[in-house]
Each structure stands twice: as structure tokens, then as C-alpha cells.
């Protein structure tokens with residue numbers, strides 16, 4: 001029977017367990033064996049009992065569980081060829097030549113590099129006497145399929161990443177709670193949300209909660225933003241009678257010179273200029289934990305099923321796909337196209353081409 005491995009890598013995201021469950025069950029349904037690789041790429045590199053066969057019942061109840069039950073890691077060893085050599089050996093020894101990886105753009109790039117190197121890695125293992133030609137013979141082709149698990153919704157080519165709507169829901173709930181106390185005391189609150197390079201969580205939570213002002217990395221405010229922000233807030237409070245003020249700031253927010261705009265800077269401005277009793281709330285990792293929302297449960301299930309189909313249909317020449325969703329359709333997109341596009345936007349932001357970055361993001365919204 002064909003053996004399909006599944007692993008989760010990078011920052012955990014709600015829905016990763018749903019993805020693993022779907023991959024395991026679809027693999028079994030397709031008459032294959034499913035193997036879970038524990039602790040992300042670390043499990044591949046270390047082998048042993050970090051790669052274990054998983055059966056249908058083993059993933060029962062996983063849909064509603066937060067985090068990733070097979071663990072994740074930001075693995076340094078796999079970034080080196082020597083680590084990938086060990087990983088290849090472990091896979092051949094277990095007869096695994098197909099892998100579904102659920103992670104962010106870095107993790108998926110690693111998977112694609114591994115696939116490109118695969119024939120060379122096998123040759124080297126034979127030369128080193130670690131494996132025989134006979135042992136590697138059935139596993140000459142490595143099939144890799146990506147699933148995007150990330151709360152940030154920071155991958156190009158897909159409308160949503162697994163986890164982003166769960167995280168957005170948690171953020172909105174937290175901001176609603178903050179609203180109540182802000183209303184009671186007529187206070188200002190600066191709420192910091194995750195998103196180093198991508199302001200999706202901040203933008204969507206600001207829209208969903210009717211925040212007064214927002215900072216995201218892709219669109220730094222114009223010089224003089226301090227005055228503008230204060231004017232808007234004053235208007236909202238004095239003319240519109242708002243009792244509470246909420247400013248949402250993405251973790252990676254910055255000004256046009258790429259200086260960080262921190263929640264404490266904003267708090268000081270509101271306190272000093274407007275005399276507003278202001279507090280900051282950094283939501284931190286509460287945004288990443290917890291059960292997946294209904295959308296992420298269905299998304300991860302449908303995409304996990306599609307990932308197994310893709311793994312079984314791949315040929316040696318087909319580029320590694322990543323499973324995406326666009327306009328409500330589950331699709332396969334060349335993995336490296338999506339990664340390249342994602343990295344280009346990040347690079348544009350670093351080079352202060354904010355208009356370019358926003359156009360790309362906007363183009364994605366319109367697509």
C-alpha cells in the first residue's frame with residue numbers, strides 16, 4: 001500500500017487538526033496508509049517514533065481541537081541539506097514517498113526544496129552506504145502537496161488560509177469585550193493584534209468591530225497621521241457621541257520610514273494630546289489557540305481531501321501544488337507561484353513600495 005505522510009509546521013493554526021484528520025481518513029479511504037510526522041520537520045529529520053502510522057480512529061474528535069495535536073516546530077536542521085538527507089533516509093526506510101505539509105510560506109518552500117533535491121539525496125544516501133539502490137528503487141519520486149495553515153491569511157493565491165477566520169473570530173470577541181469596559185469608563189483602548197507582514201487580521205477586525213482607527217504594515221499612515229487620528233477620534237467622541245475609542249494596531253505596523261508604530265506610542269498620543277484615559281491590550285497568543293470555527297473546520301476538511309487526491313495524481317513533472325480556495329472553490333495552485341507572489345509583496349513593503357503592495361493585496365481581493 002502507498003504510504004502518505006502528513007505534518008504540520010510553523011506557527012500552529014486552528015484547523016490544522018481538521019486538516020490532519022482529513023488527510024489521514026482520505027488516505028485510508030484511498031487504500032493508502034497514513035503516517036503522522038510529529039513536531040513538524042523535526043520528526044522527519046529525527047525519525048524513530050516521531051513518524052507513526054495513524055488509523056481512522058486515531059483522529060476521532062480532532063475537528064474541534066485547537067493547536068496541532070501532532071506538534072509543530074520551527075526546525076533549523078531541515079533548513080540544511082544534511083538535515084534533509086536524514087529526512088529522506090527516514091522516509092525511504094518507512095516507505096513514505098508522499099507528503100502533505102500544512103504550514104506557512106516558509107514551511108511550504110522547505111517542502112518544495114526537499115522535493116527538488118530528492119533524487120540527489122537518494123543518490124547520496126546510496127553513495128554513503130546508508131541505503132542500497134534496491135531500497136530506494138520504489139521511491140524515486142517524491143510527491144509533495146501544501147496546505148496553508150496560518151492565522152495571518154498571508155498567502156497569495158488563496159482567499160483564506162486555514163486558521164484565519166478562527167483567529168479573526170477570537171479577536172472580534174476580545175474587542176467586543178474590550179468595548180464593554182471602554183464604554184463603561186469612556187476610555188480609549190489600543191488593541192494590538194498579530195500580523196508581522198500582513199494586516200489582514202487587523203483590517204478585518206477593524207471592519208468587523210467598527211474601530212476608530214487602524215494601523216497595518218502594508219499601508220503606513222501619511223506623515224502627520226497623529227493629527228489626523230486625533231481629529232477623527234475627537235469628532236467621533238464629541239460630534240457623534242461615542243463613549244469608547246478603539247484603535248487597532250497590527251504587530252508589524254510601521255510608518256513610511258519603516259519605524260515601528262507600537263501600541264504604547266499610540267496610547268501616549270491619545271493620553272497626551274486628547275487627555276483620553278487610555279489602556280493597551282496586546283491579544284498575543286490567545287489569537288492562535290482555541291477551537292477552530294466552523295469555516296476552518298470545513299475548509300481544512302475539504303482541503304485535506306483535495307490534498308490526498310493531488311498527491312495521488314501528481315506526476316514527476318507536475319509542480320508541487322498548494323491547495324487553495326478561490327471564490328468558494330477548492331483548487332490546486334503551483335506552490336512556488338503562491339510563495340513567490342507572497343514574498344514579492346513582503347519585499348515591496350520592505351522597499352517602501354506601499355502602493356505596489358496594496359495594489360497586489362487589492363488585486364487579490366478582486367480576483
Ligand code: F6P
Nearest residue numbers: 011150151152194195196251288
Ligand atoms: O504566523 C503566525 C504568527 O502568529 C504571526 O502572526 C506572529 O507574528 C508569529 O506567528 C508569532 O510567532 P511565535 O509564536 O513563534 O512567536
